[in-house]
Amino acid sequence: MSDDFTEVRILDNFYQTSSFFPMPVVLISTLNESGSTNLGPYSLCFPYIVTGGRKHAMVLITRPTSNTAQNITRTKVCSINFIPDKKKYLKNCVLLGYPGETTEQKMKNSIFTLRPSTRSGPPPQGLSKYPDIVSEAFQVFECTWDDSHPLKPTPSSDASHLVLVIEKIIMKPKWKDCLFKGKGFPRLPVDYGYRDNIQFWFSKHSKPYALKVPSSKEAPIEAVQYACSRFDPEIKWEKEACAKIVKVPNIFLKRVIGGVVKAAKEEGLTVITPEFMDKVQDKRSGEKK
Numbered sequence: 108m109s110d111d112f113t114e115v116r117i118l119d120n121f122y123q124t125s126s127f128f129p130m131p132v133v134l135i136s137t138l139n140e141s142g143s144t145n146l147g148p149y150s151l152c153f154p155y156i157v158t159g160g161r162k163h164a165m166v167l168i169t170r171p172t173s174n175t176a177q178n179i180t181r182t183k184v185c186s187i188n189f190i191p192d193k194k195k196y197l198k199n200c201v202l203l204g205y206p207g208e209t210t211e212q213k214m215k216n217s218i219f220t221l222r223p224s225t226r227s228g229p230p231p232q233g234l235s236k237y238p239d240i241v242s243e244a245f246q247v248f249e250c251t252w253d254d255s256h257p258l259k260p261t262p263s264s265d266a267s268h269l270v271l272v273i274e275k276i277i278m279k280p281k282w283k284d285c286l287f288k289g290k291g292f293p294r295l296p297v298d299y300g301y302r303d304n305i306q307f308w309f310s311k312h313s314k315p316y317a318l319k320v321p322s323s324k325e326a327p328i329e330a331v332q333y334a335c336s337r338f339d340p341e342i343k344w345e346k347e348a349c350a351k352i353v354k355v356p357n358i359f360l361k362r363v364i365g366g367v368v369k370a371a372k373e374e375g376l377t378v379i380t381p382e383f384m385d386k387v388q389d390k391r392s393g394e395k396k
Protein backbone atom coordinates (compact mmCIF):
# COMPACT_ATOMS: atom_id res chain seq x y z
CA MET A 108 0.00 0.00 0.00
CA SER A 109 1.27 3.49 -0.86
CA ASP A 110 2.83 5.50 1.95
CA ASP A 111 1.29 8.74 0.59
CA PHE A 112 -1.62 10.42 2.35
CA THR A 113 -5.06 10.23 0.77
CA GLU A 114 -7.98 12.49 1.64
CA VAL A 115 -10.99 11.18 3.59
CA ARG A 116 -14.32 12.96 3.08
CA ILE A 117 -15.42 14.56 6.35
CA LEU A 118 -18.81 13.22 7.40
CA ASP A 119 -20.96 14.10 10.42
CA ASN A 120 -19.58 12.63 13.63
CA PHE A 121 -16.20 12.92 11.89
CA TYR A 122 -14.29 11.45 14.86
CA GLN A 123 -16.16 8.15 14.40
CA THR A 124 -16.88 8.13 10.67
CA SER A 125 -13.79 9.69 9.13
CA SER A 126 -10.93 9.08 11.55
CA PHE A 127 -9.48 7.06 14.40
CA PHE A 128 -9.69 9.08 17.58
CA PRO A 129 -8.80 7.87 21.08
CA MET A 130 -11.25 8.94 23.79
CA PRO A 131 -12.04 8.20 27.43
CA VAL A 132 -15.09 6.23 28.55
CA VAL A 133 -16.96 7.65 31.54
CA LEU A 134 -20.33 7.03 33.14
CA ILE A 135 -22.14 10.23 33.96
CA SER A 136 -24.54 10.03 36.86
CA THR A 137 -27.45 12.46 37.05
CA LEU A 138 -30.83 12.60 38.79
CA ASN A 139 -34.03 12.08 36.83
CA GLU A 140 -37.30 13.86 37.62
CA SER A 141 -38.28 11.37 40.30
CA GLY A 142 -34.88 11.61 41.99
CA SER A 143 -33.40 8.28 40.75
CA THR A 144 -29.83 8.14 39.52
CA ASN A 145 -29.32 7.70 35.76
CA LEU A 146 -26.06 6.42 34.25
CA GLY A 147 -25.11 7.47 30.73
CA PRO A 148 -21.87 6.39 29.00
CA TYR A 149 -19.94 9.20 27.31
CA SER A 150 -16.66 9.61 25.46
CA LEU A 151 -16.83 13.24 24.37
CA CYS A 152 -15.91 14.45 27.83
CA PHE A 153 -12.66 16.36 28.08
CA PRO A 154 -10.84 18.89 30.28
CA TYR A 155 -12.00 22.40 29.27
CA ILE A 156 -10.85 24.99 31.85
CA VAL A 157 -7.54 23.69 33.11
CA THR A 158 -5.55 26.62 34.49
CA GLY A 159 -6.20 30.02 36.01
CA GLY A 160 -6.83 29.09 39.60
CA ARG A 161 -10.44 29.78 40.43
CA LYS A 162 -12.37 27.10 38.60
CA HIS A 163 -11.58 23.96 36.67
CA ALA A 164 -14.04 22.38 34.29
CA MET A 165 -14.78 19.57 31.87
CA VAL A 166 -16.83 19.91 28.70
CA LEU A 167 -19.38 17.26 27.76
CA ILE A 168 -20.78 17.02 24.24
CA THR A 169 -24.13 15.28 24.16
CA ARG A 170 -27.32 15.14 22.16
CA PRO A 171 -29.71 17.57 23.87
CA THR A 172 -32.42 14.90 24.21
CA SER A 173 -30.30 12.47 26.28
CA ASN A 174 -31.39 11.79 29.86
CA THR A 175 -28.01 13.14 30.91
CA ALA A 176 -28.41 16.50 29.12
CA GLN A 177 -32.00 16.91 30.31
CA ASN A 178 -31.09 16.06 33.89
CA ILE A 179 -28.03 18.32 34.02
CA THR A 180 -29.83 21.33 32.57
CA ARG A 181 -32.69 20.79 35.06
CA THR A 182 -30.74 19.96 38.26
CA LYS A 183 -27.31 21.50 37.42
CA VAL A 184 -25.41 18.64 39.06
CA CYS A 185 -23.73 15.42 37.89
CA SER A 186 -20.80 13.14 38.61
CA ILE A 187 -18.29 11.87 36.09
CA ASN A 188 -17.39 8.29 37.04
CA PHE A 189 -14.17 6.89 35.56
CA ILE A 190 -14.53 3.12 35.32
CA PRO A 191 -11.59 0.74 34.96
CA ASP A 192 -10.90 -1.17 31.76
CA LYS A 193 -12.83 -4.42 32.23
CA LYS A 194 -14.66 -5.94 29.29
CA LYS A 195 -17.77 -6.65 31.34
CA TYR A 196 -17.99 -2.98 32.35
CA LEU A 197 -17.61 -1.79 28.76
CA LYS A 198 -20.18 -4.32 27.56
CA ASN A 199 -22.60 -2.89 30.11
CA CYS A 200 -21.71 0.67 29.03
CA VAL A 201 -22.72 -0.18 25.47
CA LEU A 202 -26.05 -1.47 26.82
CA LEU A 203 -26.57 1.66 28.91
CA GLY A 204 -25.78 3.71 25.80
CA TYR A 205 -28.85 2.51 23.91
CA PRO A 206 -30.68 5.75 23.10
CA GLY A 207 -34.24 6.53 24.05
CA GLU A 208 -34.69 4.45 27.21
CA THR A 209 -35.97 5.99 30.43
CA THR A 210 -33.89 5.75 33.60
CA GLU A 211 -36.19 3.01 34.96
CA GLN A 212 -35.89 0.95 31.75
CA LYS A 213 -32.12 1.21 31.41
CA MET A 214 -31.04 1.01 35.05
CA LYS A 215 -32.66 -2.44 35.34
CA ASN A 216 -29.79 -3.64 33.13
CA SER A 217 -27.00 -1.83 34.96
CA ILE A 218 -24.36 -4.00 36.65
CA PHE A 219 -22.84 -0.99 38.41
CA THR A 220 -23.25 -0.44 42.15
CA LEU A 221 -24.46 2.98 43.20
CA ARG A 222 -23.43 4.69 46.44
CA PRO A 223 -24.22 8.16 47.83
CA SER A 224 -22.29 11.21 46.69
CA THR A 225 -19.52 12.39 49.01
CA ARG A 226 -20.38 16.05 48.57
CA SER A 227 -21.02 17.96 51.76
CA GLY A 228 -23.63 20.66 52.17
CA PRO A 229 -27.24 20.63 51.10
CA PRO A 230 -28.03 19.70 47.49
CA PRO A 231 -29.38 22.42 45.16
CA GLN A 232 -32.94 23.62 45.77
CA GLY A 233 -35.60 21.11 44.80
CA LEU A 234 -33.27 18.07 45.08
CA SER A 235 -33.29 15.61 47.94
CA LYS A 236 -29.69 14.53 47.24
CA TYR A 237 -26.77 14.74 44.81
CA PRO A 238 -26.58 12.07 42.10
CA ASP A 239 -25.19 8.76 43.38
CA ILE A 240 -21.70 7.75 42.29
CA VAL A 241 -20.42 4.45 40.87
CA SER A 242 -18.69 2.21 43.41
CA GLU A 243 -16.58 0.46 40.76
CA ALA A 244 -15.07 3.78 39.56
CA PHE A 245 -11.43 4.44 40.43
CA GLN A 246 -12.04 8.19 40.47
CA VAL A 247 -15.04 10.49 40.32
CA PHE A 248 -15.38 14.18 39.44
CA GLU A 249 -18.37 15.68 41.24
CA CYS A 250 -19.53 18.58 39.08
CA THR A 251 -21.92 21.52 38.75
CA TRP A 252 -23.05 22.82 35.35
CA ASP A 253 -21.91 26.36 34.52
CA ASP A 254 -24.88 27.66 32.55
CA SER A 255 -23.13 30.91 31.66
CA HIS A 256 -21.46 29.06 28.77
CA PRO A 257 -23.60 28.67 25.64
CA LEU A 258 -25.09 25.21 25.15
CA LYS A 259 -24.55 25.54 21.40
CA PRO A 260 -21.35 27.44 20.67
CA THR A 261 -22.19 27.74 16.97
CA PRO A 262 -25.65 28.17 15.40
CA SER A 263 -25.02 25.13 13.18
CA SER A 264 -24.30 22.81 16.11
CA ASP A 265 -27.12 20.52 17.15
CA ALA A 266 -25.28 19.06 20.14
CA SER A 267 -25.25 20.48 23.67
CA HIS A 268 -21.89 21.54 25.06
CA LEU A 269 -22.10 21.42 28.83
CA VAL A 270 -19.35 23.05 30.87
CA LEU A 271 -19.10 21.04 34.09
CA VAL A 272 -17.22 22.76 36.90
CA ILE A 273 -15.29 20.25 38.99
CA GLU A 274 -16.28 20.75 42.65
CA LYS A 275 -14.51 17.70 44.00
CA ILE A 276 -12.23 14.90 42.78
CA ILE A 277 -12.38 11.67 44.77
CA MET A 278 -10.22 8.62 44.18
CA LYS A 279 -9.75 5.16 45.66
CA PRO A 280 -6.87 5.38 48.22
CA LYS A 281 -4.73 2.91 46.27
CA TRP A 282 -4.71 5.20 43.23
CA LYS A 283 -4.28 8.38 45.27
CA ASP A 284 -1.17 6.79 46.72
CA CYS A 285 0.11 6.02 43.20
CA LEU A 286 -0.67 9.59 42.08
CA PHE A 287 1.42 10.98 44.93
CA LYS A 288 4.29 8.55 44.31
CA GLY A 289 4.11 8.97 40.52
CA LYS A 290 4.17 5.21 40.26
CA GLY A 291 1.41 2.74 39.32
CA PHE A 292 -1.62 3.51 37.15
CA PRO A 293 -5.26 2.37 36.98
CA ARG A 294 -6.33 0.49 33.85
CA LEU A 295 -8.13 3.01 31.64
CA PRO A 296 -10.50 1.99 28.83
CA VAL A 297 -10.02 3.75 25.50
CA ASP A 298 -12.89 4.25 23.08
CA TYR A 299 -11.11 3.95 19.79
CA GLY A 300 -13.31 6.49 18.01
CA TYR A 301 -13.99 4.48 14.89
CA ARG A 302 -17.53 3.20 14.82
CA ASP A 303 -19.79 1.71 12.19
CA ASN A 304 -23.51 1.08 12.52
CA ILE A 305 -22.94 -2.27 14.20
CA GLN A 306 -20.08 -1.96 16.66
CA PHE A 307 -18.18 0.22 19.08
CA TRP A 308 -14.43 -0.43 19.27
CA PHE A 309 -12.35 -0.21 22.41
CA SER A 310 -8.64 -0.77 22.79
CA LYS A 311 -7.17 -2.77 25.62
CA HIS A 312 -5.14 -1.04 28.23
CA SER A 313 -1.45 -1.78 28.13
CA LYS A 314 1.17 -0.80 30.67
CA PRO A 315 1.99 2.94 30.45
CA TYR A 316 5.61 3.81 29.77
CA ALA A 317 7.45 7.01 30.65
CA LEU A 318 9.22 9.40 28.30
CA LYS A 319 11.30 12.18 29.79
CA VAL A 320 10.29 15.81 29.20
CA PRO A 321 13.06 17.25 26.98
CA SER A 322 15.63 18.90 29.21
CA SER A 323 15.67 22.58 28.42
CA LYS A 324 18.85 24.50 27.83
CA GLU A 325 20.16 25.90 31.08
CA ALA A 326 20.09 29.68 31.41
CA PRO A 327 23.24 31.24 32.94
CA ILE A 328 22.75 31.51 36.71
CA GLU A 329 23.59 35.24 36.58
CA ALA A 330 20.70 35.86 34.15
CA VAL A 331 18.26 34.04 36.45
CA GLN A 332 19.60 35.88 39.52
CA TYR A 333 19.10 39.18 37.71
CA ALA A 334 15.49 38.30 36.78
CA CYS A 335 14.75 37.18 40.36
CA SER A 336 16.22 40.27 42.02
CA ARG A 337 14.39 42.63 39.66
CA PHE A 338 10.98 41.03 40.17
CA ASP A 339 10.22 42.40 43.65
CA PRO A 340 12.72 44.55 45.56
CA GLU A 341 11.24 43.42 48.93
CA ILE A 342 12.20 39.80 48.29
CA LYS A 343 15.81 38.61 48.23
CA TRP A 344 16.90 35.36 46.56
CA GLU A 345 19.79 33.14 47.64
CA LYS A 346 21.95 32.06 44.69
CA GLU A 347 21.20 28.37 45.39
CA ALA A 348 17.48 29.14 45.19
CA CYS A 349 17.95 30.74 41.76
CA ALA A 350 19.96 27.69 40.69
CA LYS A 351 16.82 25.57 41.16
CA ILE A 352 15.12 27.29 38.20
CA VAL A 353 17.91 27.62 35.64
CA LYS A 354 16.22 24.91 33.56
CA VAL A 355 12.86 26.68 33.39
CA PRO A 356 12.27 27.70 29.74
CA ASN A 357 12.69 31.47 29.39
CA ILE A 358 9.06 32.07 28.38
CA PHE A 359 7.85 30.64 31.72
CA LEU A 360 10.56 32.14 33.98
CA LYS A 361 8.66 35.31 34.97
CA ARG A 362 5.55 33.29 35.84
CA VAL A 363 7.57 30.82 37.95
CA ILE A 364 9.38 33.65 39.79
CA GLY A 365 6.01 35.38 40.36
CA GLY A 366 4.53 32.18 41.83
CA VAL A 367 7.45 31.73 44.23
CA VAL A 368 7.35 35.39 45.34
CA LYS A 369 3.58 35.14 45.94
CA ALA A 370 4.06 31.96 48.01
CA ALA A 371 6.89 33.61 50.01
CA LYS A 372 4.76 36.67 50.78
CA GLU A 373 1.87 34.47 51.89
CA GLU A 374 4.26 32.93 54.44
CA GLY A 375 5.71 36.30 55.47
CA LEU A 376 9.20 35.46 54.11
CA THR A 377 11.59 38.05 52.71
CA VAL A 378 14.42 35.69 51.67
CA ILE A 379 13.94 32.80 49.28
CA THR A 380 16.08 29.80 50.16
CA PRO A 381 16.67 26.55 48.23
CA GLU A 382 14.64 24.72 50.91
CA PHE A 383 11.68 27.02 50.29
CA MET A 384 12.04 26.39 46.53
CA ASP A 385 11.84 22.62 47.16
CA LYS A 386 8.67 23.15 49.15
CA VAL A 387 7.05 25.35 46.50
CA GLN A 388 8.07 23.09 43.63
CA ASP A 389 6.44 20.09 45.29
CA LYS A 390 2.83 21.23 44.92
CA ARG A 391 1.57 18.53 47.25
CA SER A 392 4.20 18.87 49.98
CA GLY A 393 1.56 19.96 52.52
CA GLU A 394 -0.64 16.93 51.82
CA LYS A 395 2.22 14.44 51.99
CA LYS A 396 3.18 15.34 55.57
Ligand SMILES: Cc1cc2nc3c(=O)[nH]c(=O)nc-3n(C[C@H](O)[C@H](O)[C@H](O)COP(=O)(O)O)c2cc1C
Nearest residue numbers: 147148149150151169170173174175201204205206
Ligand atom coordinates in the same frame (compact mmCIF):
# COMPACT_ATOMS: atom_id res chain seq x y z
C1 LIG B 1 -18.80 4.16 24.88
C2 LIG B 1 -19.88 5.12 24.53
C3 LIG B 1 -19.57 6.47 24.40
C4 LIG B 1 -20.57 7.40 24.07
N1 LIG B 1 -20.24 8.71 23.97
C5 LIG B 1 -21.19 9.63 23.70
C6 LIG B 1 -20.87 11.01 23.66
O1 LIG B 1 -19.76 11.42 23.92
N2 LIG B 1 -21.88 11.89 23.38
C7 LIG B 1 -23.16 11.49 23.13
O2 LIG B 1 -24.03 12.32 22.87
N3 LIG B 1 -23.47 10.16 23.17
C8 LIG B 1 -22.54 9.24 23.46
N4 LIG B 1 -22.87 7.92 23.52
C9 LIG B 1 -24.26 7.52 23.34
C10 LIG B 1 -25.04 7.78 24.62
O3 LIG B 1 -24.56 6.90 25.63
C11 LIG B 1 -26.54 7.50 24.36
O4 LIG B 1 -27.07 8.63 23.68
C12 LIG B 1 -27.32 7.20 25.62
O5 LIG B 1 -28.67 7.07 25.30
C13 LIG B 1 -27.12 8.26 26.66
O6 LIG B 1 -27.74 7.85 27.85
P1 LIG B 1 -28.70 8.84 28.63
O7 LIG B 1 -29.87 9.16 27.69
O8 LIG B 1 -29.14 8.07 29.82
O9 LIG B 1 -27.91 10.06 28.94
C14 LIG B 1 -21.90 6.96 23.86
C15 LIG B 1 -22.21 5.60 24.01
C16 LIG B 1 -21.22 4.69 24.35
C17 LIG B 1 -21.56 3.25 24.50
